[in-house]
Amino acid sequence: MAEIAAPRGTKDILPAESTAWRWVLETHRRVAESFGYRPIETPIFESTELFARAVGADTDIVEKQMFTFEDRGGRSLSMRPESTAGVTRAVVGARLDQEIRPVRVHYAGPMFRAERPQAGRQHQFTQLGIECIGERSPALDVEIVECAWRFFGELRLTGLHLQVNSLGDADDRGHYRAALVAYYTPFRSRLCDDCKRRLESNPLRLLDCKKDADLVEAAPMIQESLSAHSTRFFDDVQAGLTAARIPAEVNPRLVRGLDYYADTVFEVWHEHLQGAQNALGGGGRYDGLAELLGLPATPGTGYALGVERILIVARQLGLAPAPEASSDVLVCSVEPAQIDGAAAAARGLRASGARVVLDVSDRRLDRKLRAADRLGARAAVIVGEQEVAAESAVVRDLVARSQQTVPNAELGEAVERILR
RNA sequence: GUGGCCAUAGCUCAGCUGGUUAGAGUGCCAGGUUGUGGCCCUGGAGGUCGCGGGUUCGAAUCCCGCUGGCCACCCCA
Numbered sequence: 450m451a452e453i454a455a456p457r458g459t460k461d462i463l464p465a466e467s468t469a470w471r472w473v474l475e476t477h478r479r480v481a482e483s484f485g486y487r488p489i490e491t492p493i494f495e496s497t498e499l500f501a502r503a504v505g506a507d508t509d510i511v512e513k514q515m516f517t518f519e520d521r522g523g524r525s526l527s528m529r530p531e532s533t534a535g536v537t538r539a540v541v542g543a544r545l546d547q548e549i550r551p552v553r554v555h556y557a558g559p560m561f562r563a564e565r566p567q568a569g570r571q572h573q574f575t576q577l578g579i580e581c582i583g584e585r586s587p588a589l590d591v592e593i594v595e596c597a598w599r600f601f602g603e604l605r606l607t608g609l610h611l612q613v614n615s616l617g618d619a620d621d622r623g624h625y626r627a628a629l630v631a632y633y634t635p636f637r638s639r640l641c642d643d644c645k646r647r648l649e650s651n652p653l654r655l656l657d658c659k660k661d662a663d664l665v666e667a668a669p670m671i672q673e674s675l676s677a678h679s680t681r682f683f684d685d686v687q688a689g690l691t692a693a694r695i696p697a698e699v700n701p702r703l704v705r706g707l708d709y710y711a712d713t714v715f716e717v718w719h720e721h722l723q724g725a726q727n728a729l730g731g732g733g734r735y736d737g738l739a740e741l742l743g744l745p746a747t748p749g750t751g752y753a754l755g756v757e758r759i760l761i762v763a764r765q766l767g768l769a770p771a772p773e774a775s776s777d778v779l780v781c782s783v784e785p786a787q788i789d790g791a792a793a794a795a796r797g798l799r800a801s802g803a804r805v806v807l808d809v810s811d812r813r814l815d816r817k818l819r820a821a822d823r824l825g826a827r828a829a830v831i832v833g834e835q836e837v838a839a840e841s842a843v844v845r846d847l848v849a850r851s852q853q854t855v856p857n858a859e860l861g862e863a864v865e866r867i868l869r
Numbered sequence: 870g871u872g873g874c875c876a877u878a879g880c881u882c883a884g885c886u887g888g889u890u891a892g893a894g895u896g897c898c899a900g901g902u903u904g905u906g907g908c909c910c911u912g913g914a915g916g917u918c919g920c921g922g923g924u925u926c927g928a929a930u931c932c933c934g935c936u937g938g939c940c941a942c943c944c945c946a
Binding site for chain 2: 452454457508509510513514531560562564565566567568569570571574575576643654657705706728729730731753754755756757758759783784812813814815816817818819820821822823829831833834835843845847850852
C-alpha cells in the first residue's frame with residue numbers, strides 16, 4: 450500500500466515545534482490586545498466573488514493562486530488567500546462599527562495560495578494580523594505599524610527593515626497608472642517579457658522589475674500624482690512614525706499587489722531571508738474596500754504577517770524557544786502487577802494540577818526512569834509490591850537524586866515539594 | 870506557471886566508473902542490575918534504495934515519466 454503523505458505545499462506542526470509556534474502566536478495576541486484589539490475568526494473559505502472584488506480580478510492571487518471549488522449548489526467558493534477581505538465583510542457586514550468605532554480586531558489562521566512551494570512559501574501558510582475598521586486617521590496607520598513593530602520587538606527579531614509609501618486614493622492611482630503607461634510605452638520594444646506583460650495587466654508592478662532598473666530609476670514617482678489631501682495624510686503618517694520612534698524608511702517605489710490598498714502601505718522584510726521570500730509581512734490602508742464588497746463605505750487599515758517566515762528568521766537568530774518538557778511527574782509500577790496502584794497515584798496527582806504521565810510499559814524499572822528523564826519530568830513516583838501492601842509510594846526527586854517513601858495520603862504534598 | 874539541483878533505516882548521511890545477503894552514526898528495543906535514571910558495554914529490530922516503466926545476464930547506481938523537496942524566476946506571507 451502506498452503511504453499517504455501530507456499534500457504538496459502543506460506542513461504538519463508537530464509537538465516539537467508547537468512551543469515556538471505558541472510563542473509567536475501568544476506574543477502577537479498579547480501585543481495586539483495591549484492596543485485594545487479583540488480576537489476574530491472568519492471562515493477559511495468565502496465566496497470567490499469576495500476575493501475577485503476585494504483583491505482584484507486581474508491580480509496574480511485571484512487569477513492563478515486560489516484554490517477554488519464549487520459547493521453542491523454550484524456556487525463558486527475559494528479558500529481564503531488573505532484575510533482582510535473576509536474580516537471586512539464580517540465586521541462591516543455585522544455593522545460592528547455602529548457600536549464602537551473604530552473596530553479593532555486581531556486574528557491568526559491559515560491562508561491558501563496555489564503557488565509553487567519552496568522554503569517560506571507553502572500552499573497552506575499561517576498569517577496573523579490586525580484590522581482597524583471604521584475610521585480614517587493617519588494616527589491609526591501609525592498605530593498598526595507601531596503594533597507590528599512592537600510585536601517584532603517583543604520577539605527580539607533583529608535585521609528588520611520597515612518601508613512605507615503612499616499609493617494615494619483610487620483616482621490618484623488611476624492617474625499614476627496612466628502616467629506610468631505613458632512613460633513606458635515608447636520603450637515597449639526594449640522591455641523584458643515580464644514588463645511587457647505588466648504594462649498590460651498591472652503597470653504598478655513595473656516598478657518591481659530588476660532587469661529594467663534604469664527605466665525604473667527615471668520613472669515618474671507616485672508622489673507626483675498624489676492629491677493634496679493624500680499628500681497631507683502621508684505627511685501626517687510620517688510625522689507620527691517619527692514621533693513614535695519607528696525607523697520607517699520611505700520607499701517611493703513600494704507598491705502592494707492587492708487592489709484594495711489606498712494611501713498608506715508598508716512592508717517589513719528581513720535581510721537573512723533568501724531572495725524573493727524576504728517579506729515577513731505588510732499592510733496598509735483600504736478605505737475603498739467595504740464599498741467594493743457592496744457594503745456601506747467604511748475606511749480601514751491593517752496588516753498581515755507570515756508566521757512560518759517569522760519562525761525561519763527566529764530560528765536563524767536562535768530566538769525560538771526550545772520544546773518544553775511535557776510532564777512534571779512520571780508514575781510507574783515496579784512490576785505489571787502494581788499498575789492499578791500506579792494509576793491511582795497518577796489520578797490523585799493530576800487532580801492537584803501536575804502534569805502526570807503514567808508509564809504502562811512492562812520495561813525494567815531503570816528504563817522507566819530513563820524515560821522519565823527524556824520526558825523532562827522532575828519527579829518520579831514508584832509503586833512496587835511493598836508500597837501497595839503499605840498503601841504508600843516512593844517519591845523520587847529526579848534532580849536531587851533523593852527519595853522517600855510516603856503514605857498515599859501525603860503523595861500530593863511530597864510531589865509538590867519537589868516541583869516547587 | 871518556467872528553468873535547475875535533489876530523493877538510500879525514525880533522523881543525519883556513506884555507497885567510487887552498474888557486479889554477491891545495501892552500510893555508518895544517532896534514535897528505538899533488549900541484556901549487562903531478583904526494585905532505581907541521564908554515562909558505558911553487548912546484542913537486536915528496522916530499508917518496496919520516493920513511485921512507475923525501460924536498457925542490461927545483472928540497476929540504489931544508466932534512461933524516461935510521475936510525485937515530493939530545495940533553489941532561481943514570477944509573485945508574495
